[in-house]
Amino acid sequence: MHHIVIVGGGFAGVWSAASAARVRGDAAIRITLVSPGTDLVLRPRLYEAEPERALVPLKRILEPVGVEHVQATVTEIDTAGRRVVTGDGEVLAYDRLVLATGSQLIRPQLPGAERVFDVDTLDGAVALRDHLRGRTGFTAVVVGAGFTGLEVATELAGRGRVILADRSAVVGPELGDGPRPAIEAALDRLGVERRLGTTVTEVKDGSVRWADGTWSEADAVIWTAGLRASPLTAHVEGPRDRLGRLEVDARLRVSPDVFAAGDTAAARLDAGHVTVQSCQYAVPMGRTAGHNAAADLLGLPLIDFAPGPYVTDIDLGGAGAVFTRGWDRRVESTGADGKLVKQWIMEKIHPPVDDAEEILNAAAYVYVVIPGAREL
Numbered sequence: 567m568h569h570i571v572i573v574g575g576g577f578a579g580v581w582s583a584a585s586a587a588r589v590r591g592d593a594a595i596r597i598t599l600v601s602p603g604t605d606l607v608l609r610p611r612l613y614e615a616e617p618e619r620a621l622v623p624l625k626r627i628l629e630p631v632g633v634e635h636v637q638a639t640v641t642e643i644d645t646a647g648r649r650v651v652t653g654d655g656e657v658l659a660y661d662r663l664v665l666a667t668g669s670q671l672i673r674p675q676l677p678g679a680e681r682v683f684d685v686d687t688l689d690g691a692v693a694l695r696d697h698l699r700g701r702t703g704f705t706a707v708v709v710g711a712g713f714t715g716l717e718v719a720t721e722l723a724g725r726g727r728v729i730l731a732d733r734s735a736v737v738g739p740e741l742g743d744g745p746r747p748a749i750e751a752a753l754d755r756l757g758v759e760r761r762l763g764t765t766v767t768e769v770k771d772g773s774v775r776w777a778d779g780t781w782s783e784a785d786a787v788i789w790t791a792g793l794r795a796s797p798l799t800a801h802v803e804g805p806r807d808r809l810g811r812l813e814v815d816a817r818l819r820v821s822p823d824v825f826a827a828g829d830t831a832a833a834r835l836d837a838g839h840v841t842v843q844s845c846q847y848a849v850p851m852g853r854t855a856g857h858n859a860a861a862d863l864l865g866l867p868l869i870d871f872a873p874g875p876y877v878t879d880i881d882l883g884g885a886g887a888v889f890t891r892g893w894d895r896r897v898e899s900t901g902a903d904g905k906l907v908k909q910w911i912m913e914k915i916h917p918p919v920d921d922a923e924e925i926l927n928a929a930a931y932v933y934v935v936i937p938g939a940r941e942l
């Protein structure tokens with residue numbers, strides 16, 4: 567019997583599995599998803615006050631559609647021998663592999679790095695929540711004023727003093743000029759302080775040292791700067807981008823037997839753009855890679871990756887959210903309207919559970935148009 571092995575149980579892995587199961591129908595293809603945890607972790611929700619709400623049990627998605635789950639960490643991929651090896655020594659042979667092991671925060675290398683918190687993983691987010699639980703009047707230093715740093719800083723604002731730091735001279739350096747006035751207005755409104763053009767160089771119990779040698783009080787330091795593709799990408803041959811992502815073709819193929827999806831893969835969208843590490847791409851990439859892995863084994867036509875238009879929606883805590891469309895990030899809504907769209911997105915990223923038909927139908931959609939606040 568043919569075997570599709572999907573490594574990773576995030577958005578890309580789960581939707582690869584559901585999509586492959588949909589294309590398989592009654593055909594004799596075994597589909598196995600390997601991931602260390604028992605849950606799909608909705609990483610975009612980890613900055614919220616209760617990170618456990620970001621969990622969806624994998625068995626409620628995989629079991630109804632006949633996908634096996636091996637709870638393990640893959641430590642080796644042997645593309646020549648078409649097999650993966652887990653940390654427990656289990657060997658899984660595959661006919662088609664989908665690599666969907668996501669990305670991880672680049673942890674800082676500095677004195678006191680062990681005291682630094684993050685919201686990159688469930689464990690990290692829970693540790694931060696527990697550290698600050700029931701406390702007010704604390705000082706939190708959030709390093710990185712990008713998407714995640716802005717969401718963490720604005721979520722914590724109001725409970726304590728928040729200092730948002732970035733090496734760049736502006737907040738949201740990668741978000742461009744479009745949303746910046748709305749972001750700055752929200753930070754002002756929430757009283758989030760900024761330390762720009764600098765970074766933290768040392769963390770002690772209760773304080774941080776800045777690049778200029780001065781110290782500030784800090785009860786918590788939260789690092790959000792810098793994501794890199796999973797180290798497992800190094801086990802697959804092929805060109806990579808500066809984030810360590812494998813370059814894939816329009817069908818999300820790295821090589822004849824290997825597909826990559828989500829944060830492990832860089833897919834070209836047009837002459838000037840490649841996918842951004844985000845769930846808005848991980849979901850349709852997963853659906854496309856899973857579809858193609860199964861279709862290829864069945865001799866059916868493969869599909870090209872065709873995502874919806876690029877959008878961003880940054881949660882700004884008590885100041886709402888800023889929603890943009892297009893690569894120039896034109897602001898479409900701010901404040902409560904932006905938040906309405908954010909809430910819609912946060913609901914939509916929850917996959918259906920328990921009902922096989924609903925899960926398989928959802929796996930068919932590769933193109934989702936995000937409505938504006940007026941349509942909601």
Ligand SMILES: Cc1cc2nc3c(=O)[nH]c(=O)nc-3n(C[C@H](O)[C@H](O)[C@H](O)COP(=O)(O)OP(=O)(O)OC[C@H]3O[C@@H](n4cnc5c(N)ncnc54)[C@H](O)[C@@H]3O)c2cc1C
Binds near residue numbers: 574828
């Ligand atoms: C705080 C935060 C906020 C975010 N906000 C947004 C947002 O608003 N909008 C947006 O679009 N994106 C957002 N993102 C980014 C988004 O979460 C990621 O792009 C998305 O999760 C990528 O999905 P993925 O399936 O590729 O990888 P992941 O979600 O990283 O999942 C990877 C999976 O692979 C598993 N895995 C890893 N290594 C191995 C191994 N060796 N063996 C087996 N399994 C392994 C992991 O356990 C996990 O199950 C945010 C991320 C964070 C951290």
